[in-house]
Amino acid sequence: MKAPQIQRPSLKFNMTPLIDITFLLIVFFVMSNRLIHEEVAIDLELPRETSGVALEQDENAKIIINITSDATYYLGAKQMGIDELKERLQREKARATRPTSVRIRADRATPYGAVEPALVVCAQVGFYDVSFSVAQE
Secondary structure (H helix, E strand, O other): OOOOOOOOOOOOOOOHHHHHHHHHHHHHHHHHHHHHHHHOOOOOOOOEOOOOOOOOOOOOEEEEEEEOOOOOEEEOOEEEOHHHHHHHHHHHHHHOOOOEEEEEEEOOOOOHHHHHHHHHHHHHHOOOOEEEOOEOO
16 A cells, blocks of 8 residues: 655745835945935035034935035036025925935135135035035044
8 A cells, every 4th residue: 555645835935025125225325326426526625624513324314515626616516606596496395205414514715705606505405414525633
């Protein structure tokens, strides 16, 4: 007489969740890499900090304005005049779905007269959370 065979269910590894997680990690790293490059796209020698408080990383969206020593404005890495900067900030404000802050990166040799128009434009558009990037001593 033949012994009865017990059929075991086959063990198969489901790859779908693993592929989903891998895809999400790739998207995350591509997006964060793009944002990091936008912030440091323009090589500026930032002013040294002598006082102040270090800002904590927050959940707000950030807009980066770079100002070179010859008073050239960049939104991220795109060069523009002050009028175009105001227009772009208005568009960003209109489509913002969460609190947004502005970070101004100005070269150490940039006169205040070149930074002031950017501050005025931010206030006119309605961005009141404005901070400056500086280098630590």
